[in-house]
Amino acid sequence: MNKRFLTLSLASLLTASCYAQVKPIAPNKDAIRFSKAINPADGFKHLSILASDAYEGRETGTKGAWMAADYIRDYFKSIGLKGPVDGSYFQKIDLVNVTLKESHVTVNGQPKQYQKDYIVTPSLINDKGFMFSTDEIAFVGYAIKKDNYNDFANTDIKGKVVMMFSAGDPTLKPGARIDRASYRAMLAERAKYFADNNVKAVILIDPMVDRITENTKQAQNKGRVLVKTASALEAQNGAPRISVSTEVANELLKGANTTVADLQKKITESQAPASQILNVSFSASATKNETSVRCENVLGYLEGSDPVLKKEVLVLTGHYDHIGLVNDPNATDKVNNGADDDGSGTTGVLLMAKAFMDAKKAGKGPKRSILFMTVVGEEKGLWGSEWYSEHPVFPIENTIADLNTDMIGRIGEEYLGKPDSANYIYSVGSRMLSSELSNLSESVNATYTKMKLDYKYDDPKDPEQIYYRSDHYNFAKLGIPIIFFYDGMLQQDYHRPGDEVSKINFKLMSKRAQLTYYTAWELANQAKRPAVDMDGKGNPKK
Structure with missing residues (x-):
């Protein structure tokens, strides 16, 4: 997650809630069946590579980031996703x-x-x-x-x-x-x-x-x-x-x-x-x-099955970059591995891509199209998502929502030692633009994952201003409904070499990715896209 505060201005305080307060939806057997691709074992396989010392902290414009981009591209290709940028999986970014x-x-x-x-x-x-x-x-x-x-x-x-x-x-x-x-x-x-x-x-x-x-x-x-x-x-x-x-x-x-x-x-x-x-x-x-410096977002595209709805696109994002090597010749650990930030979210995107491709191959693919996009340069100032917002591969008006996973693998400070420490996620920004999207997320959670959804970071007085600090914001500012799923880990090893794979709770990470997946399943298959009925600050549109 990016350290910078990009802007401020929220108008309403959204209080925390849990699944017991909302009405569940009918469970979908196909969604459950293919969710098995989102599991701790496969999560570990991906993350142990992406957050390894060999990738040198994945700093934008360096060898480690290029290695990560190649790995993600090769994986997208191996499971059958298409390269939507004139046949390529890379969206080149003008980095100098x-x-x-x-x-x-x-x-x-x-x-x-x-x-x-x-x-x-x-x-x-x-x-x-x-x-x-x-x-x-x-x-x-x-x-x-x-x-x-x-x-x-x-x-x-x-x-x-x-x-x-x-x-x-x-x-x-x-x-x-x-x-x-x-x-x-x-x-x-x-x-x-x-x-x-x-x-x-x-x-x-x-x-x-x-x-x-x-x-x-x-x-x-x-x-x-x-x-x-x-x-x-x-x-x-x-x-x-x-x-x-x-x-x-x-x-x-x-x-x-x-x-x-x-x-x-x-x-x-x-x-x-x-x-x-x-x-x-x-x-x-x-x-x-x-x-010029090599730099790219990595995109994998799954075309929808409905001849009309496939023109609409749901975007699933996570940033694959981190902050690179420690600038201290005396440091014993020189690699900022970024396992949680945001190797975990990137891994979540890869797992969800596999689940949806499994469904597609079994004839149960989504009606709408899905763009799986791992972006670069988030730590530099949301560069990759800003570039996409200015150079969209698919029309912005056809983009129905962005679900962003940035840090979903650990337990944040506020939940350490609490009874629900292994069953929560911060849900950020869901009601800023679409009450329908927020309600859908809660209903999905009530049916499938039954986690505590914590809305703390939608508080206009949030000193960290989390809503503005990850890639979803470059979609939200264009009026596209978003949800940002985040674990709240800001102190323990944030932007430090201690953010290691060994500290990831893979069971919890998988459950959080499944919440994102189930929400995406509904969005990709329901009759109507979520209405934009809020002003971007949590107030009903006049």
Whole structure:
């Protein structure tokens, strides 16, 4: 699961429930018969390979991820799934490694040193690079506009180079944390304000430049992988950004007879902006290099049996990437195996694919089509699913739902030692867009798996904001109903080498995959697709 918080905004609290509260559906003998393919033994076979040390943590754009992609492709092919991308099982993703080709910064005509005085992020440079110079910089403090505080008041930034602190909010009390929803809204508002005023460039006063290490320098020089999604290209086409050290910032502020420390103290104590125009000469330029890197989602397609309904597609997802090797030469265990995150969910997709293909071969295949898709780059920022959302293989309007399994193999902290520790799953997001899908899931659970469905992470006050942190979200934002099944394991070995196959509860993992499978069976065979009757935030549509 991805660490980042992509967005915030939920409107209703959905409380936990269990199977006893809902009406079961009639059990389907065929569904039960073919569910036997989803079992602990086969789960172990897949996961012991995918999460082995040989796969080196499956980091996107590395040998381990390619090995995993090949394994999944070969398995999809072996059970009879079709390659839906012009006959291929791979959906190629435009991934590049971006390095800095050259850069120059001067202050009052004096050149500055890269990685000592300033840093430029190559992935934020567009294909043409940038070059600018100015004799006038607009210092705008923290670049915050809210309530009775406005760093932009009485300061014209139109067409100018802007200088600001890289982080912070002087209006917050000591120890207080800004609400993430408000923070993201503020960032979006700031970006729009800069764009509307045609800001030439942004200089960030960043303490990280002051304490950059040799390891960080080496990592920067190796480059950064980047998927060319719409959002990434939009970021590249914004105003150029340069992070400068405190020393360089003080040099820029010298003509105004002030310093970084003085300004921070003044703004915090007065609770008033100190924005001003600085008359100082500053110039900068930079270009980048890009090298293509192998990267792909792996897709297996099962065509539906109904001549009409087969045009509709149900998507089952899990991300096969993880975070790779430990960046510590002294570590005794150097592999972040990612057995639970998300080897378990990927394995679940493979087991479900086998169950549905067994049904197909026995003449009991689903009426609707099913796309089994293991995506890449989730840990980098939901890259694979975002790419699919922008380059769908099947029309978005024909996609009826996404069932996403991301971490289904362990017992989360809240359930350790509890009576229902081996019989629960967090169900996330099921009611954000479709009450019918949520009701179906509960009815399916009441009939087949009888697990506790915990809706904790649908709480709008969830500090982890789990709903926005896995691949289902790139379907939900397009208005496609989703359910995200998740075990809640966020502390024990999350993104650490300890996330090993030996710690997976394969019986529980299989049961959770069976819940997903039975839900998929109903979705793929019922007369109507689940209606979108909610607004995406858990409120009924008006």
